[in-house]
Amino acid sequence: MSPAPVVLVIEDDPDIREAIADVLVMAGHDVALAAHGAEGLAWLEAHPRPGLILLDLMMPVMTGYEFLEHVRADRRWDGIPITLFSADGRLDGRAIELGVASFLRKPIDLDDLLAAVDSQLGPQAG
Amino acid sequence: MIAARISTAIDNALLYEDAQQAVRARDEFLSIASHELKTPLTPLRLQIQKLRYLIRRGEPAAVSPEQILAAVEKSDRQIARVVALVEDLLDISRITAGRLTLHVEPVDVAALIRDVVERFAPSLADAGCTPDLSLPPDVTIQADRIRLDQVVVNLITNAIKYAPGAPLRIRLRRESDGGARLEVQDQGPGIAAADQERIFTRFERAVADVNKVGGLGLGLYISRQIAHAHGGDLVVQSTPGTGATFVVVLPAAPPVPQRDERAPLTPPDGQETAA
Numbered sequence: 001m002s003p004a005p006v007v008l009v010i011e012d013d014p015d016i017r018e019a020i021a022d023v024l025v026m027a028g029h030d031v032a033l034a035a036h037g038a039e040g041l042a043w044l045e046a047h048p049r050p051g052l053i054l055l056d057l058m059m060p061v062m063t064g065y066e067f068l069e070h071v072r073a074d075r076r077w078d079g080i081p082i083t084l085f086s087a088d089g090r091l092d093g094r095a096i097e098l099g100v101a102s103f104l105r106k107p108i109d110l111d112d113l114l115a116a117v118d119s120q121l122g123p124q125a126g
Numbered sequence: 127m128i129a130a131r132i133s134t135a136i137d138n139a140l141l142y143e144d145a146q147q148a149v150r151a152r153d154e155f156l157s158i159a160s161h162e163l164k165t166p167l168t169p170l171r172l173q174i175q176k177l178r179y180l181i182r183r184g185e186p187a188a189v190s191p192e193q194i195l196a197a198v199e200k201s202d203r204q205i206a207r208v209v210a211l212v213e214d215l216l217d218i219s220r221i222t223a224g225r226l227t228l229h230v231e232p233v234d235v236a237a238l239i240r241d242v243v244e245r246f247a248p249s250l251a252d253a254g255c256t257p258d259l260s261l262p263p264d265v266t267i268q269a270d271r272i273r274l275d276q277v278v279v280n281l282i283t284n285a286i287k288y289a290p291g292a293p294l295r296i297r298l299r300r301e302s303d304g305g306a307r308l309e310v311q312d313q314g315p316g317i318a319a320a321d322q323e324r325i326f327t328r329f330e331r332a333v334a335d336v337n338k339v340g341g342l343g344l345g346l347y348i349s350r351q352i353a354h355a356h357g358g359d360l361v362v363q364s365t366p367g368t369g370a371t372f373v374v375v376l377p378a379a380p381p382v383p384q385r386d387e388r389a390p391l392t393p394p395d396g397q398e399t400a401a
Binding site: 013014015016018019020022023026058087088106107108109110111113 | 157160161164165166167168169170171172173175176178179180200203204207252
């Protein structure tokens with residue numbers, strides 16, 4: 001049996017990162033964490049493909065937009081679903097334009113977060 | 127006659143441009159402020175909804191007291207973040223209206239700095255910033271303890287944000303006039319000469335890309351206004367590539383405020399002074 005797909009959470013705010021990891025683990029998902037886009041890319045290089053990437057936009061070192069550009073430019077990461085989150089409400093409805101699976105608006109709602117993850121990975125036995 | 131009309135037209139165009147710029151600055155600030163206020167709300171909301179989720183799962187022992195306590199403590203921390211952001215916004219309002227009031231008392235500056243460094247020890251450790259302190263014990267000035275604490279917190283959190291992974295030198299010195307000189311020296315990317323005044327204006331940051339650094343961009347502006355209210359100053363000395371040194375100079379006591387029709391009156395006990 002292959003291992004459960006991992007959710008890679010890329011978010012610079014440690015409190016948000018920890019809260020998202022908490023609830024995903026509670027719901028039975030395996031989680032990996034990165035503090036910015038460059039750490040996320042390093043994680044991708046070193047591990048098997050994740051089942052989903054949860055990506056913040058405003059981050060130090062490498063923003064979510066820059067991370068998206070790198071991932072789009074590298075065929076190895078084709079097809080990994082990405083869910084964006086941001087406090088910027090102007091991004092509502094731009095998920096398709098940005099080529100991502102979905103968009104979550106901060107402050108993130110737990111049911112929306114679990115629905116976004118379950119839609120890609122399916123519910124886990126938590 | 128024609129010259130006067132041209133002059134009026136130019137004045138109007140300049141006023142229009144100023145007004146447009148003010149509107150753009152206000153819109154950008156509102157966007158940044160709403161982003162910053164929403165940031166602590168995500169962990170706050172998720173902690174509370176997590177408890178609800180666990181309780182709804184229904185088993186009698188679905189939620190342990192330890193889980194409840196952890197969630198409540200994490201939530202409380204986020205509420206403190208929101209409160210701090212709102213306080214910064216209120217400070218801007220107070221400063222703009224000339225209502226920044228100092229509650230002056232003798233302050234042992236070295237003890238105050240040591241206290242802030244201890245409070246921020248976990249954040250400094252997380253950022254890889256080892257504090258290197260030089261704090262002589264004989265520097266006591268008349269100042270507003272809470273406001274001075276705010277200045278030191280701003281300078282330390284700035285270093286954590288912009289200069290992680292390098293030692294942070296904090297030097298205190300007693301000046302010949304009985305005042306205090308505090309230097310906070312980081313080893314970050316430094317600040318170009320052209321930006322060294324800009325970073326002390328409202329809503330500005332030391333980096334061009336606002337997607338890379340969060341925060342309201344108010345810390346240095348508020349800190350400098352606090353230094354000015356004490357009759358002192360806050361400046362930066364920096365060469366790009368070699369870090370930055372923020373220097374706070376404070377006199378032995380704040381100046382006696384001048385009564386001014388535009389400023390609020392000093393309370394009668396004389397222990398307070400308005401900026």
